[in-house]
Amino acid sequence: MIALIALACLFESAAYYLFYNLLYGLGVSVLLPLCMAAKRGEGLAEMGMKKLGxxxxxxxxxxxxxxxxxxxxxxxxxxERLPWERLPIAVLPLVMTTFFEEFFFxxxxxxxxxxxxxxxxxxxxxxxxxxxxxxxxxxxxxxxxxxxxxxxxxxxxxxxxxxxxxxxxxxxxxxxxxxxxxxxxxxxxxxMTAQSTAWAGATIAALAAILLVFAKHRQTSRA
Known part of the structure; x- marks a missing residue:
């Protein structure tokens, strides 16, 4: 994980998104744990995805x-003035990265x-x-x-x-x-750039699809 992020940070091209969004994010942080959970017969609830009370x-x-x-x-x-103007370009990348961090750790x-x-x-x-x-x-x-x-x-x-x-x-x-x-x-x-925001949006969409497919699969398996 550390190596993938370090490699990603060496690039400012499409290679960054290969190592960061795809391999570190979707691969190591999400898909690998979901595959392991499926083998144990666990669902998203066993990884903390439960209703808020x-x-x-x-x-x-x-x-x-x-x-x-x-x-x-x-x-x-x-x-001090808070530099809010910095934030818009970083919202989607941070939403994405925060999910990877909390889902995994x-x-x-x-x-x-x-x-x-x-x-x-x-x-x-x-x-x-x-x-x-x-x-x-x-x-x-x-x-x-x-x-x-x-x-x-x-x-x-x-x-x-x-x-x-x-x-x-x-x-x-x-x-x-x-x-x-x-x-x-x-x-x-x-x-953070407009390109990183676009890639983050695409990654979040892929993440949502992965979680939906996994949840449906676990629901079917338990039926």
């Missing part, structure tokens, strides 16, 4: 207020680790792996960034656990934080 919404709101508010409020209090890794070693070890380990995975991105390889990402990853993992292992809570805690990180640290991300 009152408890889940409460956890989601609490973590978003703490993490997002903790970043925005000090800047607003200091009179929470829906797959954390769920498997929890079954083997318990929830505390799973939270810490999935947070650590989330941090280390960012070694693939040249802009996030400093010790300071990795330490911050460890804390952030543990936060996402904790939100996932406290919500009853609900993927959507972890996803919607991660996504606004990804948006803010891009606003404040745009230079550390892969270059």
């Amino acid at each position: 009152g408890r889940q919404i409460l956890v989601l709101c609490a973590f978003c207020l703490f993490s997002v508010g903790g970043q925005i409020i000090p800047k607003l209090a200091a009179g 929470r829906g797959v890794v954390q769920m498997r680790l929890e079954k083997q070693f318990g929830s505390t070890a799973a939270v810490v380990a999935s947070g650590l792996l989330f941090s280390l995975y960012h070694l693939g991105y040249p802009g996030f390889r400093s010790v300071g960034d990795l330490a911050l990402l460890l804390a952030v990853g543990i936060g996402f993992a904790l939100a996932f656990r406290l919500s009853g292992n609900n993927f959507f809570v972890a996803y919607f805690v991660n996504l606004p934080n990804a948006f803010l990180t891009y606003l404040f640290k745009q230079e550390q991300f892969p270059h």
Whole structure:
């Protein structure tokens, strides 16, 4: 995974989308785990894709207020202007990447680790792996960034656990934080263009089709 992202970041051509969107994203993060889940007779619910209830919404709101508010409020209090104009070009790529991250690190890794070693070890380990995975991105390889990402990853993992292992809570805690990180640290991300937005849109459509086919297949298998 780290190698695929690092290879992708060497290119600004179609090769980037081959290594990043297709191989790392759809291949390693989604299709491989789905194939393994199908062999075990598991569906999307076993990877955290469950309905949101009152408890889940409460956890989601609490973590978003703490993490997002903790970043925005000090800047607003200091009179800083938030560079919102940077965001539109990055929305679809970040929506896509955040899905890959949370599906793999929470829906797959954390769920498997929890079954083997318990929830505390799973939270810490999935947070650590989330941090280390960012070694693939040249802009996030400093010790300071990795330490911050460890804390952030543990936060996402904790939100996932406290919500009853609900993927959507972890996803919607991660996504606004990804948006803010891009606003404040745009230079550390892969270059976002109209082309990357178009490729992200196509990848999201393919992702939706894959999940729909998998869900229908599991439904038929259990009938």
